[in-house]
Amino acid sequence: MKKIKILLCIALIAALSLAVIACDNNDTPATPDAPAQDVTPPAGSGDFDWRAHAGTTLNIMFNQHPYADTVIERIPEFEALTGITVRHSVTPEENYFDVLTLALNARSGNPDIFMTGAYQIWDYAPAGFIQPLEDFINDPARTFPGYNFADFYEAVVGALRWDLVPGNMVGTGSQWALPMGFELNNLAFNQRIFDEHGLEPPRTTEELLTAAKALHEFNGPGTYGVALRGTRNWATIHPGYMTLFATWGARDFEVVDGRLVSRVDSPEAIAMTDFWVELIRYGGPPQWTTYTWYQAGASFGAGNAAMLFDATCNGYFQNYPAGASAESGNLAWLPGPLPPGATYSRSNIWIWSMAMNAYSQNQDAAWLFMQYFTGPEFQAWAGTRNPDAPRRSVSTSAEYIGVVGASVGYLEALEADLPHATIQFTPQPEFIQTTTMWAATLQDLVAGQYSSTEEAMRNLAERKTALLANVEIPQ
Amino acid sequence: MTPSQTTAEIAVIPENINTVQFKTRIRPYLIIAPALLVTIGILIPFAMSIFYSLTNFDFRRRDYDFVGLRNWIGMFTSDVFWHALWVTIRYAFFSTGFALLFGLGVAMLLTSIDNAFSRILRVALVFPLMVAPVISTLIWNLMLNNSVGIVERFLNLFGIFGFPWHASHGTAMMTAVMIDVWVNTPFVIVLIMAGLQSLPKSPFESAKIDGGSAWFNFRKLTLPILKPYIYVALLFRLMASLQEFGIIFALTSGGPGNTLMNLSLSAHQRGFRFFEVGISLTYILFLWVVIFILAKQIVKRWQIAQRTATGRMADGSEG
Numbered sequence: 001m002k003k004i005k006i007l008l009c010i011a012l013i014a015a016l017s018l019a020v021i022a023c024d025n026n027d028t029p030a031t032p033d034a035p036a037q038d039v040t041p042p043a044g045s046g047d048f049d050w051r052a053h054a055g056t057t058l059n060i061m062f063n064q065h066p067y068a069d070t071v072i073e074r075i076p077e078f079e080a081l082t083g084i085t086v087r088h089s090v091t092p093e094e095n096y097f098d099v100l101t102l103a104l105n106a107r108s109g110n111p112d113i114f115m116t117g118a119y120q121i122w123d124y125a126p127a128g129f130i131q132p133l134e135d136f137i138n139d140p141a142r143t144f145p146g147y148n149f150a151d152f153y154e155a156v157v158g159a160l161r162w163d164l165v166p167g168n169m170v171g172t173g174s175q176w177a178l179p180m181g182f183e184l185n186n187l188a189f190n191q192r193i194f195d196e197h198g199l200e201p202p203r204t205t206e207e208l209l210t211a212a213k214a215l216h217e218f219n220g221p222g223t224y225g226v227a228l229r230g231t232r233n234w235a236t237i238h239p240g241y242m243t244l245f246a247t248w249g250a251r252d253f254e255v256v257d258g259r260l261v262s263r264v265d266s267p268e269a270i271a272m273t274d275f276w277v278e279l280i281r282y283g284g285p286p287q288w289t290t291y292t293w294y295q296a297g298a299s300f301g302a303g304n305a306a307m308l309f310d311a312t313c314n315g316y317f318q319n320y321p322a323g324a325s326a327e328s329g330n331l332a333w334l335p336g337p338l339p340p341g342a343t344y345s346r347s348n349i350w351i352w353s354m355a356m357n358a359y360s361q362n363q364d365a366a367w368l369f370m371q372y373f374t375g376p377e378f379q380a381w382a383g384t385r386n387p388d389a390p391r392r393s394v395s396t397s398a399e400y401i402g403v404v405g406a407s408v409g410y411l412e413a414l415e416a417d418l419p420h421a422t423i424q425f426t427p428q429p430e431f432i433q434t435t436t437m438w439a440a441t442l443q444d445l446v447a448g449q450y451s452s453t454e455e456a457m458r459n460l461a462e463r464k465t466a467l468l469a470n471v472e473i474p475q
Numbered sequence: 476m477t478p479s480q481t482t483a484e485i486a487v488i489p490e491n492i493n494t495v496q497f498k499t500r501i502r503p504y505l506i507i508a509p510a511l512l513v514t515i516g517i518l519i520p521f522a523m524s525i526f527y528s529l530t531n532f533d534f535r536r537r538d539y540d541f542v543g544l545r546n547w548i549g550m551f552t553s554d555v556f557w558h559a560l561w562v563t564i565r566y567a568f569f570s571t572g573f574a575l576l577f578g579l580g581v582a583m584l585l586t587s588i589d590n591a592f593s594r595i596l597r598v599a600l601v602f603p604l605m606v607a608p609v610i611s612t613l614i615w616n617l618m619l620n621n622s623v624g625i626v627e628r629f630l631n632l633f634g635i636f637g638f639p640w641h642a643s644h645g646t647a648m649m650t651a652v653m654i655d656v657w658v659n660t661p662f663v664i665v666l667i668m669a670g671l672q673s674l675p676k677s678p679f680e681s682a683k684i685d686g687g688s689a690w691f692n693f694r695k696l697t698l699p700i701l702k703p704y705i706y707v708a709l710l711f712r713l714m715a716s717l718q719e720f721g722i723i724f725a726l727t728s729g730g731p732g733n734t735l736m737n738l739s740l741s742a743h744q745r746g747f748r749f750f751e752v753g754i755s756l757t758y759i760l761f762l763w764v765v766i767f768i769l770a771k772q773i774v775k776r777w778q779i780a781q782r783t784a785t786g787r788m789a790d791g792s793e794g
Binding site: 101102105124127128221222231232285286287288289299302429436439440444447 | 728
């Protein structure tokens with residue numbers, strides 16, 4: 001009797017486990033042979049056969065992000081249109097690239113499509129993990145007539161092209177990915193706080209430092225001038241810091257005699273870093289070294305920070321929709337602040353993109369997915385939920401302007417910065433390692449571990465150059 | 476064959492005898508089969524790790540070359556490694572030491588006092604063990620936040636504002652150890668309490684008659700008998716704190732600067748962030764050697780303590 005009870009328990013546990021696994025499976029079975037019902041193909045499809053790969057199953061890896069959410073919301077429509085079954089996973093950003101790298105390194109073809117940033121392309125493309133897309137984009141048999149690749153902003157889509165030569169800037173070579181959305185980096189400020197303190201929004205670095213200092217503890221302990229990221233990884237360097245670094249006229253690397261030489265110890269780099277350290281010390285968050293995208297944005301939205309020098313959409317998600325944060329409706333935007341002598345901000349750009357696994361066995365089906373979710377129609381729909389649309393047709397539409405333009409100064413700042421925006425980093429194979437070293441040095445510098453900014457930056461430059469000593473640049 | 480079996484019986488059932496003999500022979504192998512499978516499951520990746528540590532295996536490249544001891548020499552000549560080793564030792568020393576001290580103290584208090592409050596505490600103190608260390612760290616992270624954290628609000632009452640906790644080079648180690656101790660002390664408490672409840676009564680009654688002080692009782696009776704339990708707690712806590720990854724990773728990812736970059740985080744960073752798997756494995760294997768040597772020493776002392784404690788408990792009069 002006891003044995004029967006034990007067996008029953010085991011059977012019950014097994015059944016429950018199977019049920020849980022079944023519920024957790026993120027695939028929605030498509031009906032390969034059924035005709036597409038109640039689903040209108042995207043405008044401009046003409047005779048394009050969206051069902052050419054019905055019955056195929058695609059695996060997609062997403063980073064946890066609002067851009068991914070909008071895609072996931074519309075997957076059922078894609079499945080109904082194409083007869084393709086889509087299985088997807090969503091991984092939090094902190095571990096996303098660890099998981100993705102392992103999956104790609106397995107060279108199994110799973111995932112067929114993955115979300116990536118432009119910097120990661122510098123690792124994945126030379127490794128042969130990513131399928132170049134130009135053969136798909138330029139093939140009328142594979143791409144629906146209304147796709148209109150030229151509609152993408154060149155600053156955005158060009159940043160996803162690279163010729164695989166370390167030291168060569170982005171913009172030439174194969175198209176490795178397509179943009180889902182992008183982020184520039186500029187200054188967001190809280191109008192209410194500035195009005196209450198009788199301050200003018202800063203347009204120069206000098207005004208930024210003055211305002212940040214003036215707003216230190218503006219509403220008691222814990223409140224401060226400007227929210228900035230500060231954790232020990234590349235994400236600390238690439239938003240505000242790299243934008244100002246480039247605007248100040250500094251470069252991270254130069255090619256000298258066929259080798260990459262770090263230039264983070266140039267006079268411009270030292271002056272800019274000195275400014276940044278002062279900004280953090282006297283006007284930054286009290287726990288700056290713990291500040292990620294989330295802390296910086298949330299602190300700004302909660303009214304603890306008067307300004308945010310970070311990704312455009314980070315502040316936007318605190319402002320829109322109404323009630324998104326305590327300060328929703330009070331937030332406004334300006335182009336990146338200008339150092340002495342600069343006439344425009346050279347914003348660093350980040351692009352959440354879709355790339356195709358070079359080992360995918362379902363590349364044509366994967367291309368259907370990619371063109372559907374980067375096509376004009378989906379992007380127009382997504383553009384009313386997420387700002388920073390990568391397509392001109394979307395960002396100039398009345399609906400987009402009506403929604404995104406409601407955030408004061410947002411579109412104007414975007415318009416001012418976009419023509420000069422690109423990836424300001426020099427593509428090279430040790431991007432993650434060199435920027436992690438950079439962030440750690442910045443943390444040490446703010447904590448006073450170096451006698452001067454010059455000493456810190458010289459030390460950093462030596463280490464970065466040494467790390468890349470073996471990277472040969474083909475002539 | 477039993478003596479009661481007759482020749483006729485043997486002749487009739489030779490096949491049964493073969494079956495029985497086969498079952499008898501196979502039984503030991505079947506018994507150890509699961510252990511063997513687990514051992515193979517451990518040894519194969521272990522051997523592969525040693526092999527890959529001698530190569531330049533990198534996630535970004537399809538091919539790799541045998542590089543001999545280059546990764547090992549590179550590690551031992553790197554400042555990053557020695558810094559990571561120093562961080563590992565300090566972290567393990569403080570987190571294990573405080574967990575053992577607090578665990579011993581709280582367990583003795585809870586055992587010596589029996590009222591409603593102590594009974595509630597015995598249950599409540601186990602709660603941290605039920606939460607994954609990473610989750611505990613994230614909650615602590617929130618509590619220590621200068622803007623919204625409850626700890627900050629509490630400190631404000633005493634005029635302390637904006638205590639930096641894990642955001643500063645000077646206090647990050649203390650903060651990480653504090654969270655580690657909070658998470659893991661209940662494990663020590665449970666273990667020590669089990670030991671305290673198994674203490675024999677007679678030696679304590681004899682000591683009471685002889686007028687032994689509380690300190691004398693603790694030093695000469697309680698501690699020697701508890702030693703095996705303390706060694707077990709030390710073994711588990713030291714091994715875990717030498718390998719600590721989750722708490723530090725969730726708290727600061729090794730920062731500020733390189734303040735909390737221990738051997739595990741360095742290995743993770745080299746392997747999964749920088750893709751240098753060959754180099755990463757040298758850190759992990761070195762850590763394994765350190766833990767193996769320490770664990771062996773602790774187990775040896777545990778065996779001695781076990782024999783001593785058993786002798787005292789059996790004797791019941793020593794002290």
